[in-house]
Amino acid sequence: MEEALHPAAVEHLPPFITAPGQTDVLFNVMTVFVLLMIFLVGILYLRLHALPEHMAHGASKVQLQIVGALGLIALFTHNHLFWIAALLLAMIEFPDFSSPVRSMARSLEMIAGRDKVAEGQAPHGIEAESEVSAPQPGMQSPDVPQWVPLEVAPAKRDEKVERRG
Secondary structure, three states, X not given: OOOOOXXXXXXXXXXXXXXXXXOOHHHHHHHHHHHHHHHHHHHHHHXXXXXXXXXXXXXXXXXXXXXXXXXXXXXXXXXXXHHHHHHHHHHOOOOOOHHHHHHHHHHHHHHHOHHHHHHOOOOOOOOOOOOOOOOOOOOXXXXXOOOOOOOOOOOOOOOOHHHHO
Protein backbone atom coordinates (compact mmCIF):
# COMPACT_ATOMS: atom_id res chain seq x y z
CA MET A 1 0.00 0.00 0.00
CA GLU A 2 1.53 3.19 -1.14
CA GLU A 3 1.03 6.12 1.11
CA ALA A 4 0.44 9.41 -0.52
CA LEU A 5 1.95 12.60 0.73
CA HIS A 6 -0.20 15.29 2.21
CA PRO A 7 -1.30 17.77 -0.41
CA ALA A 8 0.38 20.66 1.47
CA ALA A 9 3.75 18.82 1.61
CA VAL A 10 6.52 19.59 -0.83
CA GLU A 11 7.56 16.98 -3.34
CA HIS A 12 11.16 16.79 -2.21
CA LEU A 13 11.62 16.10 1.57
CA PRO A 14 14.99 16.43 3.36
CA PRO A 15 16.73 13.13 4.20
CA PHE A 16 16.34 13.55 8.00
CA ILE A 17 12.54 13.32 7.76
CA THR A 18 11.49 9.70 7.93
CA ALA A 19 8.44 8.18 6.44
CA PRO A 20 5.69 7.10 8.83
CA GLY A 21 6.33 3.72 10.47
CA GLN A 22 10.11 3.70 9.79
CA THR A 23 13.02 4.11 12.24
CA ASP A 24 14.22 7.64 12.89
CA VAL A 25 17.97 7.24 12.38
CA LEU A 26 18.83 10.86 13.16
CA PHE A 27 17.02 10.67 16.52
CA ASN A 28 18.92 7.50 17.51
CA VAL A 29 22.28 8.97 16.48
CA MET A 30 21.61 12.20 18.37
CA THR A 31 20.49 10.27 21.48
CA VAL A 32 23.77 8.34 21.56
CA PHE A 33 25.74 11.55 20.87
CA VAL A 34 24.04 13.51 23.68
CA LEU A 35 24.53 10.67 26.21
CA LEU A 36 28.19 10.37 25.20
CA MET A 37 28.71 14.14 25.53
CA ILE A 38 27.06 14.20 28.98
CA PHE A 39 29.39 11.40 30.08
CA LEU A 40 32.50 13.14 28.68
CA VAL A 41 31.59 16.55 30.12
CA GLY A 42 31.02 14.89 33.52
CA ILE A 43 34.45 13.27 33.38
CA LEU A 44 36.02 16.59 32.35
CA TYR A 45 34.25 18.40 35.21
CA LEU A 46 35.35 15.84 37.82
CA ARG A 47 38.93 15.89 36.47
CA LEU A 48 39.01 19.65 36.64
CA HIS A 49 37.45 19.56 40.09
CA ALA A 50 40.15 17.14 41.35
CA LEU A 51 43.00 19.22 39.87
CA PRO A 52 44.02 20.85 43.20
CA GLU A 53 44.31 17.44 44.87
CA HIS A 54 46.48 16.11 42.05
CA MET A 55 48.69 19.18 42.35
CA ALA A 56 49.04 18.79 46.13
CA HIS A 57 50.11 15.11 46.04
CA GLY A 58 53.79 16.08 46.27
CA ALA A 59 53.17 18.31 49.29
CA SER A 60 52.90 17.39 52.93
CA LYS A 61 50.11 15.19 54.24
CA VAL A 62 48.45 18.03 56.14
CA GLN A 63 48.41 20.27 53.07
CA LEU A 64 46.93 17.44 50.97
CA GLN A 65 44.18 16.86 53.55
CA ILE A 66 43.29 20.56 53.69
CA VAL A 67 43.16 20.79 49.89
CA GLY A 68 41.02 17.64 49.73
CA ALA A 69 38.60 18.98 52.35
CA LEU A 70 38.27 22.29 50.49
CA GLY A 71 37.64 20.38 47.27
CA LEU A 72 34.86 18.33 48.86
CA ILE A 73 33.27 21.43 50.36
CA ALA A 74 33.37 23.08 46.93
CA LEU A 75 31.82 19.99 45.32
CA PHE A 76 28.89 19.74 47.71
CA THR A 77 28.18 23.46 48.20
CA HIS A 78 28.76 24.54 44.57
CA ASN A 79 30.75 27.45 45.98
CA HIS A 80 33.67 28.08 43.63
CA LEU A 81 35.55 30.13 46.20
CA PHE A 82 36.48 26.94 48.08
CA TRP A 83 37.82 25.38 44.86
CA ILE A 84 39.89 28.50 44.12
CA ALA A 85 41.25 28.44 47.69
CA ALA A 86 42.15 24.76 47.29
CA LEU A 87 43.88 25.48 43.99
CA LEU A 88 45.90 28.36 45.46
CA LEU A 89 46.79 26.28 48.53
CA ALA A 90 47.96 23.43 46.30
CA MET A 91 50.23 25.81 44.36
CA ILE A 92 51.95 27.12 47.48
CA GLU A 93 54.91 25.17 48.80
CA PHE A 94 55.06 25.47 52.56
CA PRO A 95 58.51 25.64 54.16
CA ASP A 96 59.62 22.67 56.22
CA PHE A 97 59.81 23.86 59.82
CA SER A 98 60.01 20.46 61.48
CA SER A 99 63.36 19.33 60.00
CA PRO A 100 65.47 22.17 61.47
CA VAL A 101 63.73 21.83 64.84
CA ARG A 102 64.32 18.07 64.81
CA SER A 103 67.98 18.66 63.93
CA MET A 104 68.36 21.14 66.79
CA ALA A 105 66.75 18.69 69.21
CA ARG A 106 69.10 15.92 68.05
CA SER A 107 72.12 18.22 68.47
CA LEU A 108 71.02 19.24 71.96
CA GLU A 109 70.59 15.58 72.90
CA MET A 110 74.13 14.90 71.69
CA ILE A 111 75.48 17.87 73.66
CA ALA A 112 73.63 16.80 76.81
CA GLY A 113 74.65 13.17 76.33
CA ARG A 114 71.11 11.89 76.40
CA ASP A 115 71.49 10.02 73.14
CA LYS A 116 74.08 7.74 74.74
CA VAL A 117 72.17 7.47 78.02
CA ALA A 118 69.16 6.19 76.10
CA GLU A 119 71.37 3.53 74.48
CA GLY A 120 72.83 2.47 77.83
CA GLN A 121 76.21 4.15 77.32
CA ALA A 122 77.68 6.85 79.49
CA PRO A 123 77.58 10.42 78.17
CA HIS A 124 80.72 11.94 76.66
CA GLY A 125 83.37 12.57 79.29
CA ILE A 126 81.48 10.80 82.09
CA GLU A 127 82.18 7.18 82.91
CA ALA A 128 79.51 4.77 84.02
CA GLU A 129 79.28 4.19 87.79
CA SER A 130 80.55 0.62 87.55
CA GLU A 131 83.68 1.74 85.70
CA VAL A 132 84.58 4.61 88.04
CA SER A 133 87.59 3.78 90.16
CA ALA A 134 88.40 5.36 93.46
CA PRO A 135 90.26 8.64 92.95
CA GLN A 136 93.82 8.66 94.09
CA PRO A 137 94.86 11.48 96.38
CA GLY A 138 96.40 14.41 94.55
CA MET A 139 95.67 12.95 91.11
CA GLN A 140 92.65 13.73 88.98
CA SER A 141 91.61 12.07 85.78
CA PRO A 142 91.77 14.37 82.74
CA ASP A 143 88.63 12.77 81.26
CA VAL A 144 86.35 13.63 84.15
CA PRO A 145 85.19 17.25 84.09
CA GLN A 146 85.49 19.32 87.22
CA TRP A 147 82.11 20.52 88.40
CA VAL A 148 82.06 23.87 90.15
CA PRO A 149 78.83 25.05 91.74
CA LEU A 150 77.55 28.24 90.19
CA GLU A 151 76.38 30.90 92.58
CA VAL A 152 74.50 33.79 91.04
CA ALA A 153 74.34 36.97 93.07
CA PRO A 154 70.97 38.73 92.87
CA ALA A 155 70.88 41.95 90.95
CA LYS A 156 70.53 45.24 92.77
CA ARG A 157 66.96 46.44 93.23
CA ASP A 158 65.61 42.93 92.62
CA GLU A 159 62.34 42.66 94.52
CA LYS A 160 61.51 39.16 93.30
CA VAL A 161 64.36 37.39 95.13
CA GLU A 162 62.12 36.31 97.97
CA ARG A 163 59.52 34.87 95.64
CA ARG A 164 62.03 32.88 93.61
CA GLY A 165 63.47 31.14 96.65
